[in-house]
Amino acid sequence: MRGRVRVDGEVSGQMVVGDRNVVVNAHGSTVSIGAGKAPRIRSRTEPAHAHAPDPDDRFVGRDRELQEVASRLRGGRSVVVHGAPGVGGSALVRQVAAVWDGDVVWISGAGQACEDVVQQIFELCYDVEDYRPAPARLRELMSSIQALIVVDDFAGRARDLADLAETVPQGRLLVNTAGAVEDESIWPLELGGLAEKDALALVTARLGRELDEPERDAARCVYEACHGHPGMLVQAAAALKAGRAEALGSDPVMLRRALVAGLNAEARAALQVLRALPGVPVGPELLGVLADGPADAAELERLGLAVAGPGGHLLAAGLEGEADPGGYAEALIEWARAAAPRTTAAAGPVVLAVLTAAAERGDDAAACRLARVTAPAFNRRLRWGTWRRVLSIGLDCARRSGSAADVEYFEQEDRARRRALGMLAGLTAGAAAGGATLAVHGAATSGAQASGAAALAHPGIIAAVATAVVAAAVAGAVATRGDQQDPVSAPEPVASSVPSARHPAPTGAAPTRTPRSPAPQGPGQVGAHPSVLAPGDMVTVTATGFRPRQPLHFEGLAALDGGWSGVRPATTDDQGRAEMRTKVHAPPEGRYRIHVYDVLTHLTPGTWVRVQGADRRTDAGAGTGAERDESTPPPGPLDMDVDPPTPEAGHDFAVDASGFQPGEPVQLDGPGITVTEAAHGRARAAPVADDQGRVRLTAKAPSEPGEYPLTVTGQRSGRTIRQQLTVVGPGTT
Incomplete structure (x- = not known):
């Protein structure tokens, strides 16, 4: 073949x-x-490139939490640490990893899909290049791993965390994440602020000397303002060491401004990059590329303005700025053209943040170039969760820009x-x-x-x-x-x-x-019940008419439950039927397409559901996992109606058009005519036809009476319908 x-x-x-x-x-x-x-697969004698961090002798005030976490881990329980920003979750899991007696895999989960985290763990534990096992084989290989797996800043959901724990059943899993996780198999530890005694001890340890009475009083003010969160206490110690005691008080903004004011040029350059990329780890090489010169993140770490992790430095809580990361697209494009695939893949969270921002600011050309230059590396290095998201954003930008x-x-x-x-x-x-x-x-x-x-x-x-x-x-x-x-x-x-x-x-x-393969039971069909949903509802998607024991993929559910992965594998029963249930999270109001991908025939029958009750609107096909069937023929002849037939100048009117492909982007054009709203909860320049090939738009008529050509075009099929629009003056019948 x-x-x-x-x-x-x-x-x-x-x-x-x-x-x-x-x-x-x-x-x-x-x-x-x-x-x-x-390939020949060998177990590593110790995990590669993931050595545990050194113990921090200035880590104080968490003895009880350290003992509790270690006890749970040794007892075979997975542990998830969570709390408010700046509460010290990263510092705690780092200290656990530093004092653990045994092998440690310490990685960053910030900005990474769960499947990419799993692939990274596999590569660190096994000496094999360029290999992605099938799920059953992966579980078999990972079942022998007994190391402590520490994932800092994990960005997945409860289900992803449960899947991650199941991947390393003999290992010990310790995760730091932002939100609480409800899973009986995982022990949660919610961090709160330090007690006043421990808070003052932390400031003393970071300062390297005892506090005098005025400094102690100032530190108490900081303690009360931050509720004992270690992040701000570290910044207070840095201000004292720099001789800026006057910055200590009840206003955290003043404290941070004082620290920023004393930065040298290299540290200021690093801070500018990290402020544009909050929540994203940036390695030293890429930090210099984006800063376009020397950048000193270590100084930021010393001052408590950044946190060091296995993926690079992250911005400390409370320092987020208004900088637009999309402005780094061109620099990333030039860097990625010369970078090795391994290097580009490691920078996946940065690439995704910049790519998303470039798309949101409307810089579709730069976003397309960035997606195209980086996508092969994510594929090559088997970071397929990132690969999926890059392709999705790139495709949406390409469609908007009209680049065939x-x-x-x-x-x-x-x-x-x-x-x-x-x-x-x-x-x-x-x-x-x-x-x-x-x-x-x-x-x-x-x-x-x-x-x-x-x-x-x-x-x-x-x-x-x-x-x-x-x-x-x-x-x-x-x-x-x-x-x-x-x-x-x-x-x-x-x-x-x-x-x-x-x-x-x-x-x-x-x-x-x-x-x-057994014969199929009939034509493949997909249905959803209920078809009209609200946040918090359960939806059941059923696939019928497939071959018995047929592998399928349910796609588009991630748009509803806020998940990372757009693919949910399933296998049909003896009657060729499969079912998938999910809880609707909080998607924007609109219509979403769910379809089932037949992995043998590549057919994608699907269905639509409507989400009601959200405040903002969305395009169900833009980077959400709601896919479109691009091979479906138009359902009938083109037709267009205008309501009212002769709108007043400057007033809204509706356009109903039909005869397009289901899911096809449709463009409305006319001199002086502005599209103000698309039906089905999608406000955008190119709305999408529904599963009957229909689309309804609201537009504003030109400000002057007259005859205007009105054109509606299907951007995929190229089919166009034209009509003369008569705009009348105020009060005209």
Whole structure:
């Protein structure tokens, strides 16, 4: 089986996806698929690049919390630490990691999807490059990990945290997050402020000397103002050390201003970057790039204006500014063009923050370029949660800017992502066995044909588009060959024969052969009950008419429950039916499309639900996980009605248009005409047709009476309907 794909630039590398043996060699525009050998997996004797931090001898006032957390962890419980900003959650988990007797994996979860956190933990515990196991294989491999897993600033939800805990059942999981988590299997610790005695002891420890009486009184004022939160107490000690005792008092703003006023140029440059990226860790190299010169975050840390973590420095609570991170898009683009994929992937939270801000400020061209230059690295380094979000934002910006080439790129890449995930889901459901190797190299490096062995010898930057062809071909082969022959089986990844003391090597299972797929029970259909929702409601999405024991993906639910992941895997029962339930979080009012992705046939039947009761409006398809079926034909002829037929100058009128593709962006144009509101709760320049191909808009008529051409165009199909609009003067009948 062969596919043809355009690969821009010089690319080379390999990836292993799931447990299927597939070797991909790309030379120019040709991708071929053949047999290959799975990677050799070795347990590391200790986690790589994740050494525990050094103990902080100035950490005081949390002895009880330290003992309680350590006791729970040793008893096999996962622990989540949470509290108000500046309460010291990061400092506590860092200290636990520093004094833990055993292996420690210490990573940052800020701005990362849960699946990317899991992949990072796997890579730190196993000595294998470019390998993403299928979920069942991942659980098998991770079941032997006994290290302490510390995730600082975890950004996921309760369900993500539970999934993370299940991934390391023999390990000890310690997470610091902003909000409370309700899960019986996870012990929560809510941090409060320090007692006054401990607060004064903390200031003394950070100052390095005893406080005199005026300083003690000033520190008490700070203590009362911040309710004993350590973050502001550290800043108070820094002000005392700098001779700025007059800044201490009940106003935290004055204290921070005094510290900022004394910064040198390098520290001020670092603060400017971190203020634009609150909640996002920035490493030293990228900090210098964005600051366009030397930047000293260590000085900010010393003053309590920044917090150091495994992913870089984060802004301390209370220092958020009005800076727009979207302004860093051009600098990031230039940096990413020369950066290695590993370096770009590590900067994922920064890229996402800048990309999101650039899109929100309307800089669609820069956002498209940033998404295109970074997306291959997130794919190449298997940070597929970040990859998904970058593609989603890039596609939305490309559609708004009208760039057909960018739209084509992002749509193709998103199909690659879906099909690659579909391959993993199929493997989980028993659709195949063996190893899956995706290798790519660029023809620009050599005019001769390279062999599969050469591909494995020269890893580099991968073109994500190659994954599209590979995953599509693999998934297509499963679907089309189900009633002809079994897919070729191959050996599973081989575990090391020399296990470590803390990470015993997992046992491998013999490869299985795929049985013939049962016949589908009917045409695939999707329904949601109820179809009209409000925040707090439960919605049940049901898929019927599929093959028994068929792997599916429910997509679009993340738009409703505020989740990171837009993909929920499921497997149909013996009647070809699958069900997914979720609780509606607090999405903006509007219509949302939920669909089911069939990982064997790639069909995406879907349904719509309406959310009511929210204050703001949304576009259900822009970066929320609500997907559109782009192959659906228009339901009927074009038609347009205007109400009232002859609006008054400067007054609102409604336009009802029909005959477009379901989910198709629709543009209303006319001289002096302004679109003020789109139906279904979406206020934007290009509203979207509903599942019947209809769209309703409210527009403001021109300010002067006269005849005006009115045009409504489907931006995907190119279909256009025109009508002459008669605008009359005030009081005219």
